[in-house]
Amino acid sequence: MAEDLEYEPVSVKEVLAEMKDTAELLIDLSYSAVLLGSDEVAEEVLELEDRMDVLQLRARMSLLMAARSPEDAEGLAPVLGMVGAAEKISDAAGDIAKIVLEDIGLPDAMRAALPEAVETLVRARIVADSPFTDRTLVDINLETETGVRALAIRRRGDWLFNPGPETVLRADDVVLFRGPEEGIDAVYEDATGAAYEPPNPPAEGIEDLERAVDAIVHMKNMSELAVDLAYGAVLFDSDEVAAEVLELEAEVDALQSRFEAWTLQAAGRIDDPVSLRGLVHLATATEVISDAALEISEGVLRGLGTHPVVQEAVLESDEVIVRLTVAPDSDLDGATLGGETVKTRTGMRVIAVRRTHAAADDAPDGGLRPDAGDWIVSPGPDTRLHTDDVLIAKGTRSGAGRLAALVGDDVDIEG
Numbered sequence: 001m002a003e004d005l006e007y008e009p010v011s012v013k014e015v016l017a018e019m020k021d022t023a024e025l026l027i028d029l030s031y032s033a034v035l036l037g038s039d040e041v042a043e044e045v046l047e048l049e050d051r052m053d054v055l056q057l058r059a060r061m062s063l064l065m066a067a068r069s070p071e072d073a074e075g076l077a078p079v080l081g082m083v084g085a086a087e088k089i090s091d092a093a094g095d096i097a098k099i100v101l102e103d104i105g106l107p108d109a110m111r112a113a114l115p116e117a118v119e120t121l122v123r124a125r126i127v128a129d130s131p132f133t134d135r136t137l138v139d140i141n142l143e144t145e146t147g148v149r150a151l152a153i154r155r156r157g158d159w160l161f162n163p164g165p166e167t168v169l170r171a172d173d174v175v176l177f178r179g180p181e182e183g184i185d186a187v188y189e190d191a192t193g194a195a196y197e198p199p200n201p202p203a204e205g206i207e208d209l210e211r212a213v214d215a216i217v218h219m220k221n222m223s224e225l226a227v228d229l230a231y232g233a234v235l236f237d238s239d240e241v242a243a244e245v246l247e248l249e250a251e252v253d254a255l256q257s258r259f260e261a262w263t264l265q266a267a268g269r270i271d272d273p274v275s276l277r278g279l280v281h282l283a284t285a286t287e288v289i290s291d292a293a294l295e296i297s298e299g300v301l302r303g304l305g306t307h308p309v310v311q312e313a314v315l316e317s318d319e320v321i322v323r324l325t326v327a328p329d330s331d332l333d334g335a336t337l338g339g340e341t342v343k344t345r346t347g348m349r350v351i352a353v354r355r356t357h358a359a360a361d362d363a364p365d366g367g368l369r370p371d372a373g374d375w376i377v378s379p380g381p382d383t384r385l386h387t388d389d390v391l392i393a394k395g396t397r398s399g400a401g402r403l404a405a406l407v408g409d410d411v412d413i414e415g
Contacts, residue, residue: 012066012079015059016313019086020231022052024319025152026093027224027289028178032121033100034282041123044154044176045097051159052090059083078299079307082234085295089227092285092292104278121151121178124191128171131190138165143347148179148187149396165398212266212279215259219286222248222255225378226293228351232321232392233297235314237306241392242297244352244377252290259283321392322348322400327408328387338381346406347399353379354390 026048033042063080067073099106126132132140142148153160153167154174160167169175177187188196226248233242263280267273300306314321326332332340337350353376376383385391385407393403404410 012059012062013309013313013316015055015062016079016082016310017317019052019055019059019083020314020317021319022048022055023086023089023093024227025176026052026090027227028121028151029176030093030096030285031220033097034106037100038123039101042097042100044123044174045093046101047154048159049090049094049097052087056083056087056090074304075307078234078304079310081295081298082310085230085292088292088295089289092288095285095288096282099278099281104281106278106282121176122184122188122196124175124177124188126169126171126173126175126191127193130169130171130193132169133171135169136165137163137167137169140169142177142187143396143398146179146183146187147344147347148177148183149347151176151178212259212262215255215262216279216283216286219252219255219259219283219290221378222252223286223290223293225351226252226290227296228321228394229377229392230293230296231314232323232351232394233300234306234310235321236323236392237300237311239300239303240354240375241352242300244375245293245297246301248377249290249294252287256283256287319394320397320400321394322403324391324393324404324407324409326385326387326389326391330406330408332385332407333387334384336382336384337379340406342403342406346395346402348393348395348403350379350383350391350393352377352392353383353385354392356386356388356390 026045029041029045029048032038033045060080060083063076063083067076098104137150142150150163150167150169152175153163153169155170155172175191177184177191179187185196188194226245229241229248230245232238233245260283263276263283267276270276332342337343343349355374355376391403391407393400395403
């Protein structure tokens with residue numbers, strides 16, 4: 001039965017920060033539930049979806065109470081957009097989870113492709129004799145030693161979305177770990193006492209179906225990137241970054257159109273076309289996530305700017321977004337992201353780079369090189385950085401500090 005709610009004063013900033021963290025966790029969990037074929041992970045998604053329903057109602061009530069003039073309404077409209085977008089992401093994640101819980105099914109090709117698109121995420125229940133039991137995260141030193149991060153902890157029905165260094169793990173805690181598979185293997189076994197067994201499904205051999213699956217994987221990657229960039233756009237009040245979100249949303253729409261054509265063609269070549277229903281559900285939900293990203297950044301796109309409470313909420317959320325500038329004497333001046341193993345050394349994911357000058361070494365396959373002022377969205381390991389390039393990156397606050405030191409930017413991460 002749904003929880004009865006009444007208005008009570010709450011911090012809109014704190015609610016928005018929790019909604020952002022919950023929305024991003026829901027994206028991770030929902031796709032991981034599909035990859036693992038796990039009812040348990042899918043059920044966690046529905047639990048979080050219920051929590052999001054409560055959060056968005058509390059946020060809306062508080063925002064309605066705060067609007068006392070046309071000027072207030074104009075300033076708070078983008079905040080309401082952010083609330084609605086987080087709710088959309090939550091609903092889409094719930095739809096993805098139901099693919100598993102309702103046994104709608106997916107082709108084997110989908111499960112074969114998703115590991116390449118999803119950083120390994122596992123749900124682990126801490127056993128009493130685990131080496132993690134009754135120890136703090138800083139004592140365990142997971143992130144530094146294994147690259148694995150504790151995303152969230154569920155303890156006696158309550159969620160902790162921002163486990164810090166001093167957070168103590170207890171027996172029977174349900175912990176969501178994310179990281180490289182080689183690190184996950186060891187962490188999962190230490191936490192549960194059982195070996196981690198990754199899925200290893202067979203590949204599908206129908207060409208049109210493989211194209212449809214590839215389209216969904218690209219849609220997923222672009223939708224997640226759009227969400228990250230959207231929060232970056234509101235944090236830095238950047239219409240340029242918001243414009244990139246708009247471009248990504250249009251690309252996802254185009255991919256969905258191609259996906260529909262390939263799926264219809266594939267349906268005529270398999271014995272059970274109904275088995276493709278889950279694929280259609282997944283594509284639809286993924287497209288909704290990209291639409292939600294556009295809603296997050298719409299206030300910036302329309303010149304309404306970013307309300308200070310939104311900027312503070314993004315700053316105080318679990319995974320921080322930072323904008324850093326490459327210094328002339330830093331290790332990254334003239335180096336590639338892969339060559340300096342930036343993600344491994346810092347734990348941060350660089351989601352965009354803004355060029356301050358044209359760089360011939362970034363021209364793909366002899367194509368046009370980026371001009372000064374252009375954004376490189378989702379840069380790869382071969383992307384070379386130069387002095388004064390601006391990086392937008394996402395990760396933990398401690399990882400942001402390591403990245404700031406690497407690029408030579410003395411920005412105040414804690415601020």
